[in-house]
Amino acid sequence: MKRVVCFGPGPIFKGGIQNYNSSLAKALANLPEVDVVIVSWTQMYPAILPRDLVDRSSKSQVLEGSSIQVHYITNYNNPFTWSKTVNFISKLDPDMIIFQWSISIQGLPLGRIARKLKRKTHAEIIFDCHFVIQKERSIIDGFLTKYALKTANTFITHASQTTQELKQLFPRKEYRITKDGQRKKVNNSATIIELFHPVYDLFEPDEKFDVDAFKKENDLKKNVFLFFGFIRRYKGLHNVIHAFKLLSERRNDISLIICGESFWETLDKNKISTKLKKLIFSIVQKVLVRNTDKESDYRPLSLIDELGISELVMLKNEFIPNEDVHKYFQASDSILLFYEYATPSGIESISYNFKKPLLATSVGHFPETVDDEINGFLAKPNDIVDMANVMEKSIDSPIDPSRIEAKVKDMSWEIYAQAICGKKLSNNEIMP
Secondary structure (H helix, E strand, C coil): CEEEEEECCCCCECCHHHHHHHHHHHHHHCCCCEEEEEEEEEECCCCCCCCCCECCCCCCCCCCCCCCEEEEEEECCCHHHHHHHHHHHHHHCCCEEEEEECCHHHHHHHHHHHHHHHHHCCCEEEEEECCCCCCCCECCHHHHHHHHHCCCCEEEECCHHHHHHHHHHCCCCCEEEECCCCCCCCCCCEEEEECCCCCCCCCCCCCCCCHHHHHHHCCCCCEEEEEECCECHHHCHHHHHHHHHHHHCCCCCEEEEEECCECCCCCCCCCHHHHHHHHHHHHHHHHHECCCCCHHHCCCCHHHHHCCCHHHEEEECCCCCHHHHHHHHHCCCEEEECCCCCCCCHHHHHHHHCCCCEEEECCCCHHHHCCECCCEEEECCCCHHHHHHHHHHHHHCCCCHHHHHHHCCCCCHHHHHHHHHCCCCCHHHCCC
């Protein structure tokens, strides 16, 4: 029996990393002779962060029906819980510990925990890298990233871009790159398991859902575009809105759905604690963040009224509960990913499960995963005219859903979990 610890946010939290960590745990637990435990944060970020990260809306959770145990132990702001985490995981005597690495600010606790576990257990220390180069960079990102990742025996990457960033981070380190997960330790080398972002099956189409009724109820026109997920600058919602406005000037059969919570607008603005957190956070940002164009000042939704397109936009500026996600994907024809910078995206993965084409900018990993005119269309970055043209092209030359299905047939969680465990299993060995 192989025991695996998945360290990352448990299902009480919002967001893609929680969905990912829970889905990974389920996939590993479905393999024969694999026992999985999730060890989670209780608080993932410094207490000054002016943001609510707990999912208070969903009635269903990703791990529903699973016997996987979740232990909420690690508080970013309490180093005593870091030691408690080490002691708890050590007693489990795991063969493998997989840390979800998604933001450099977590480098201090994760680096400390990983170092101690490397000394106290025989476990393989794995960092599952959703990024290496931080999207919004501060002067301490490099230090924190190196501090955490330096301990790893093995890395998982979801795109070749991330693999290259790892090599840049540790240029003197020797790497062995594998796609099937086979490990072969040579001197002080590290293994990089270069994979993909698996296709989510946690959100699925509901056959009973009446798409036409939903579109009529929400005044949606024939052709519907969807922007979904947390609203953050790098995701380019401002590009989406400007491109949609341009297309609306020459077509009267389009609608835009925007579903997502504004990343920095989740706390009660009137509370003194919120005001204090924002003040302290703003001061810290000015000292540490290189980009003077602050993420917390990002207000793309104001463009809807400024451009006079409010009647064409269905806006759900809130966190979407798990049980409602399918509605917006089923009602849409294409998913908009006009990002300024891209690492493998959970929204992309959800889209595949609904067989929806992706309209993305040719940045980051998107040229690796979006085959132009096969499973979507690529637009030039920072080119609103080209984005609008791509949107129109998706209407005039729609993508056959079977092409999307064929594109992602080898991007399952089962294949992903097998690679992490370093073995290829036949279909009848995988638990249903």
